[in-house]
Amino acid sequence: MEKLKLKQEIKFHFVLHILMAAFITIASYVHLPFGSFKGNLIYFAHFLLLHFSLFGFIYIFSLFHKIFRVLFPIIFVMVTSLSFWVYTQDLTIGVGMIQAILETNLDIAIDTISFQLILFILFSTGCMVLFFRFYRKSKISSIKSPLFLIAILGVSTFFIIENYKFDAFKNRLPYNIYFNTIKYFDKPNIQLKEVHQQVFTNEENVHIVLVVGESVRADHLSLNGYARNTNPLLSQQKNLISFSKVFTPFTFTAQSLPQILTDISIDDKERYKDATSLYTVLNKASFATEWIGNQSLEKSYKDIIYSNTSKLIIDQFHSFLSFKKEKDLALLDHFSLDDSLVGNKISTLHMIGSHWYYNTRITSDFGHFRPIITSKYLYSSTKEALINSYDNTLVYLDNFLNVVIEKLKKSSKKTVLIYISDHGETLGEDGKWLHAQEHEASKNPAMLVWFSDNFEKRYPLKIRQMKAKKKDSITTDFLFHSVLDLGNIENFKYQKEQSIFN
Known part of the structure; x- marks a missing residue:
C-alpha cells in the first residue's frame, strides 16, 4: 500500500x-x-x-x-x-x-x-x-x-x-x-535630499550631454594605447580628451550609478540613505534635465532618474538577458537638438553598452574581430573569441559616440559631452569574466570628454585645466562636481577641487 x-x-x-x-x-x-x-x-x-x-x-x-x-x-x-x-x-x-x-x-x-x-x-x-x-x-x-x-x-x-x-x-x-x-x-536604499537653496546660474545656452556607458574598461580603447583599433572614428575627432586613470570601487550598475549621479563619494560608507541627485540641483538652477535610457531601471537609482524633468526608457521590457534587446543607436531616435529653445540643458543617454551577451549589443557590420562567441555559456568559448566579441562592442561604441558628436557639432550652443562607463569588465584575469566581482580590471572605467568650439571659445581656461588633468588618477567622484562646475552653479555647496574643469 x-x-x-x-x-x-x-x-x-x-x-x-x-x-x-x-x-x-x-x-x-x-x-x-x-x-x-x-x-x-x-x-x-x-x-x-x-x-x-x-x-x-x-x-x-x-x-x-x-x-x-x-x-x-x-x-x-x-x-x-x-x-x-x-x-x-x-x-x-x-x-x-x-x-x-x-x-x-x-x-x-x-x-x-x-x-x-x-x-x-x-x-x-x-x-x-x-x-x-x-x-x-x-x-x-x-x-x-x-x-x-x-x-x-x-x-x-x-x-x-x-x-x-x-x-x-x-x-x-x-x-x-x-x-x-x-x-x-522594496524602498530604495537611497533617500534623496531636497534642495531648498535658491540655486542659480548666470550661464546661457549651455548643453551638457552625459553618456553613461556599461562595462567598458579604459585599457581596451585604442585612444588609451590599446593595440587594436577600437576607436577608428573617435581618433579622428578633435576636441576629444580621454582619461585613462579613472577609478571606481563599484563593479555593477546598481552600486555604481547611484554614486556617479549623486554627491556620494566612493569613501562615504554611511551616506547611502542621504544623497543629493545631480538632476535635482540642476533643476533648481533652471536647467532642462532629460534622461533617455536603454536599461531597465533598478530600485537603487530609479528615484535619481525620476528627478529628471523628462524621462524615457526605450525597449523597457527587453533587458540585457534578451536577444531582442534594442541596440543603443535607437537612443538617438529620441535625442534631438533644438537651438531655438533658449536656456541650459543636460541630456543623459544611458547605454546597454558592452553588457554580456556581447554579440547582441551590435549589428553584424561591427563584427570586425574574429572568431566570435557562439554561446551564452562562457566556457564554451575561447578567450580569444570572448575578447574579440567584447572589442566589437567597443567599435560599436566608437560609432555611437561619433554620431552623437557629429550631431552636437551642428548646435550653436556651448556644448560638452562627457562619456563615462559605470564600471569596467573582467576579461579572463585570474580566471574571472564579466563584472559584479572583485577585480581591479572591473574598476577602471573608460571616460572621455568632447567639447564644441563654442565652448572652448567661451571657457578656454576650463579646457586648459581639463587637458592638464587627462593623465591624472581620478575617481568617479569627479562627475557630480564637474557637471555643476560646467554649469557654473551658484548658491549650492559642492567641491570645485573635484572638478576636472577647475
Missing part, C-alpha cells in the same frame, strides 16, 4: 513538472545559444536543477492539500500568461514588467490581448483542469513520505546555487516573477 502511494506521488509530481516545463520554465531557455555540446549539457543541468528546486517548494506547498488544489491552478495560469511573452517576444519579467502590469491602465492592457495569447491561456487552463481531475483522488504528498526529505533537499538546492552564483535561478521563470515583485515594492 505504501509503495502504491509513493508511486502515485511520484507520478503526480512528475506529470506536474512536465506541464510546468512545457508552459513556463522552458520559456527561459529557448532563446539561448547553447553552442558546444558542453554548453548544451550545462544548460540542461541548470534546467534540471531549477526544476529540482521547484519540486521542493511545490511539494511543501502541496502538503496543504485543499489550499494547493485551489490556488496552484490559479497561480499556474497567471504565470503561464506571462511566460507567453517570454516565449514569443523574449521579454524579460523584470521590475519594469511588474510595474507595467500593476500600474498600466486597463484600456492599455486590453490592447496587448491577442488571439494567440487567449489560446495559450485556455490551453494551459484546460491542461490544469484535466490534470487535477485525473489526480483528484491521489494522495499527492505527506510529511511521512520519502519525497518530503527530497523536497527539503530541493529547497536547499535553491539557496546553495544562489549563494554560489547570484541570480542563477532568480532571473528564470517562475522565480523572477516573485523576486522582481518583491523588488518593485
Whole structure:
C-alpha cells in the first residue's frame, strides 16, 4: 500500500513538472545559444536543477492539500500568461514588467490581448483542469513520505546555487516573477535630499550631454594605447580628451550609478540613505534635465532618474538577458537638438553598452574581430573569441559616440559631452569574466570628454585645466562636481577641487 502511494506521488509530481516545463520554465531557455555540446549539457543541468528546486517548494506547498488544489491552478495560469511573452517576444519579467502590469491602465492592457495569447491561456487552463481531475483522488504528498526529505533537499538546492552564483535561478521563470515583485515594492536604499537653496546660474545656452556607458574598461580603447583599433572614428575627432586613470570601487550598475549621479563619494560608507541627485540641483538652477535610457531601471537609482524633468526608457521590457534587446543607436531616435529653445540643458543617454551577451549589443557590420562567441555559456568559448566579441562592442561604441558628436557639432550652443562607463569588465584575469566581482580590471572605467568650439571659445581656461588633468588618477567622484562646475552653479555647496574643469 505504501509503495502504491509513493508511486502515485511520484507520478503526480512528475506529470506536474512536465506541464510546468512545457508552459513556463522552458520559456527561459529557448532563446539561448547553447553552442558546444558542453554548453548544451550545462544548460540542461541548470534546467534540471531549477526544476529540482521547484519540486521542493511545490511539494511543501502541496502538503496543504485543499489550499494547493485551489490556488496552484490559479497561480499556474497567471504565470503561464506571462511566460507567453517570454516565449514569443523574449521579454524579460523584470521590475519594469511588474510595474507595467500593476500600474498600466486597463484600456492599455486590453490592447496587448491577442488571439494567440487567449489560446495559450485556455490551453494551459484546460491542461490544469484535466490534470487535477485525473489526480483528484491521489494522495499527492505527506510529511511521512520519502519525497518530503527530497523536497527539503530541493529547497536547499535553491539557496546553495544562489549563494554560489547570484541570480542563477532568480532571473528564470517562475522565480523572477516573485523576486522582481518583491523588488518593485522594496524602498530604495537611497533617500534623496531636497534642495531648498535658491540655486542659480548666470550661464546661457549651455548643453551638457552625459553618456553613461556599461562595462567598458579604459585599457581596451585604442585612444588609451590599446593595440587594436577600437576607436577608428573617435581618433579622428578633435576636441576629444580621454582619461585613462579613472577609478571606481563599484563593479555593477546598481552600486555604481547611484554614486556617479549623486554627491556620494566612493569613501562615504554611511551616506547611502542621504544623497543629493545631480538632476535635482540642476533643476533648481533652471536647467532642462532629460534622461533617455536603454536599461531597465533598478530600485537603487530609479528615484535619481525620476528627478529628471523628462524621462524615457526605450525597449523597457527587453533587458540585457534578451536577444531582442534594442541596440543603443535607437537612443538617438529620441535625442534631438533644438537651438531655438533658449536656456541650459543636460541630456543623459544611458547605454546597454558592452553588457554580456556581447554579440547582441551590435549589428553584424561591427563584427570586425574574429572568431566570435557562439554561446551564452562562457566556457564554451575561447578567450580569444570572448575578447574579440567584447572589442566589437567597443567599435560599436566608437560609432555611437561619433554620431552623437557629429550631431552636437551642428548646435550653436556651448556644448560638452562627457562619456563615462559605470564600471569596467573582467576579461579572463585570474580566471574571472564579466563584472559584479572583485577585480581591479572591473574598476577602471573608460571616460572621455568632447567639447564644441563654442565652448572652448567661451571657457578656454576650463579646457586648459581639463587637458592638464587627462593623465591624472581620478575617481568617479569627479562627475557630480564637474557637471555643476560646467554649469557654473551658484548658491549650492559642492567641491570645485573635484572638478576636472577647475
